[in-house]
Amino acid sequence: MKENRYKNVLAVGVGGQGLITFGRVLAEAAILNGVKVLTAEVHGMAQRGGSVVTHIRIGDVESPLIPLKGAHVIVSMELLEAARYINYANKKTLLILNRRLIRPNVPGVKMPKMSDIIEKIKSSGLKTVVLDGDKLAEEAGSYVSANMVMLGALLGSKILDGFVKLEDVEKVISRMPEPWREINIKALKLGYSSYSKAATSDSD
């Protein structure tokens, strides 16, 4: 019962990857569906290429913050950030990851390998689905739309069924100016349909 009162979606990545838009579009779609929603996002200094996170809580909630170990799903635009925020996951959390690694701008920083991070995250036993968000976005028309690919994948996972409808997300996106409207809707749909493919190829 309690479990179904709300859904906690944590979206993480690097400043500039479109996490604020991700949260806003998802939240507006929830409202169109008549469901309450609260988000909390990061502005200011961290947006300069730092690590950023948006909390999106959909349903019967009063606080905008997702507790540690309290995310139902973590959507990550970048792999180091997925690893950084994994303390928001519990045994049942679903991880939807973009296959992208961005080097922190720290001279001499030791970078782990992409495959090692994915391996390590998977070995935690969490259900993990990895997508080529940036490639799919480029297919849709612009690398900038990777956030919408990941949003599509989130909806494709069905974890928000009963809270947010795909068609409402499309309605929200269709308020954007061209060319973004078309590119973003394409990106959303590509993400949506790619989820199940990625989920089957990744499952262990």
Place this chain on the structure above:
Amino acid sequence: MSKVFLEQAGKTVLLMGNEAIARGAVEAGISFASAYPGTPSTEIVETLARYANVLGIHVEWSTNEKVAFEAAYGAAMSGVRALTCMKHVGLNVAADPLMSSAYTGVRGGFVIVTADDVGMWSSQNEQDNRWYGLHAFIPVFEPYSPAEAKDLTKEIFNFSEKFEHPVILRTTTRISHARGPILLGELRKPVEGEFLKDVKRWVLVPAHARKLRPKLLERWSKIEEAVNDFPFNKIENPGSKKVIVACGITYGHVVDVLKEIDKLDEITVLKISSTVPVPRKLVVEAVKDAEEVLVVEELEPIVEEKIKAIVQEEGITVKVHGKDLVPREGELTLNRVAESLIKFLNVSKQSIPWLETNQEISIEVPPRPPTLCPGCPHRATFFALKKAVSKLKIKPVYLGDIGCYTLGLNPPYRVQDTCIEMGGSIGAANGLAITTKQPMIAIIGDSTFFHAGIPPLINAVYNNTPFLTIILDNRTTAMTGHQPHPGTGITASGKTAKIIRPEEIAKSIGVEYIDVVNPFKLDETAEKIAKALKFIEEKGKPAVVVSLRKCALLVASDARRKNIKIPVYRVDLEKCTACTRCYNVFACPAIQVLEDNKAYIDPTLCVGCGDCAQVCPVKAIEPTIKPGKEWKELWW
């Protein structure tokens, strides 16, 4: 930013807390709004500015918070409703008029928004500005959600007008930058004001102020009485032995935790939205039969201490908890509030699934501090500065300031040895250049220079204090999201304005050595900075270098708007020797590292500034298309 801001009454739309405050102010019928940007307050006036012309409201970015405050205060003196907004530390700058405003009061409703950055997401401290309310005798109101922020803003304009007294709205990062559904109300039209002369009220000379002070105290006791009936305060489930007092934002956390442990209908919760002054009668009513009380508030124990005093004065025997169970530093999260409530209510941790501690997952990851953007002109200036300094073989002290350029504190540049508050770079140089023999270099942004850098520079000329001031003129207030300022030639609401040039200010106040440089010419800039430093050494006088090139994010967005193709750079891997200079010494974040340590420029991140090509010792970096004249002009 949402386009739904102007939707009609009755609709429910998604707004950010700051947009909700702006909407509340418009529903209250403000005629005037002013601010200096500062996270997390910025979007309030940014939103109002966007619709200022449609709504017929005057909205401005002021030079600093003191001016913003005084301007709005002046408007409220004339009988119109006025709003001024600032981040918490901005109220320090505006503290002087704040104190006076309580003495004179106002005629139109006057709401002062302080957006406190609890948790220091983007600030130098996490001061609790409710103290200012106590200090100045100005009531403080705190919403718990974006939706309440809108309604509360509207309501306290009435409160302010009723008592002819300024009021403070205290929001925090997690309200200002949270989004939620907002039910919109009717908009009210702005009106024109009129100043009514009344020397005994508006002229604060001692003779008048002495008479105003008892009147202020009298108003204050009326306000203390009125907050008991303030509609946003309430007692839920009266009568339990353990009572929780939830202040401002913590109400949402408390409700969510109580729901999680199935005690929402059982425990008495006193919700306080007017935290200064504390509603005494409500407190008494809520706690008189209780055994224990827990005050949940962020930062300082302001309500807690007041409640402790009240129960003692009223002879109520009840144990009051607060900072013994609730952390005093940092923001309160659901986890932290849950830990506190579990101890207070004596329930087991197991009742909250996400508090179980037996499933730690952690992977070690390198930190990702914020960094100057690809193509940032500040990076170019810093590179040239370091080059000049190493050529002269001197060891200067870099007096830093607040803005994007503060990020120059990190390796590889390390050109911020201090960062105190806005204007503190030039300010502190006035002392350090006298008491030491070390060369002093003050580094300050253009917006910060206008805000608080001019008086200390005048001071340096007046007292003949030898140090270099580098003004980083990127033609915007970048850190807070690119607001225009007096140097940009445009106002908040998009009107053309006079462009005020920093070097002309320096000239007019008598600085004898002034140079304006293009930082993207790395070698030339290094030479010019070296020359200025030599002048200071030889003449013992202050000097100013203005480093003038636009913020790269502005350039990139202008390029998109004007359809000018960005000449992205690329690395010729045949020539690259993996020397690491471009990514470790120059450190542009668009440059990624391949497995053999050769450089690779991510075309989605590069903005074509061309610096890396100048830095590369083997000429391995070149533009993919030839940068045209149009492109170069974008950077002015």
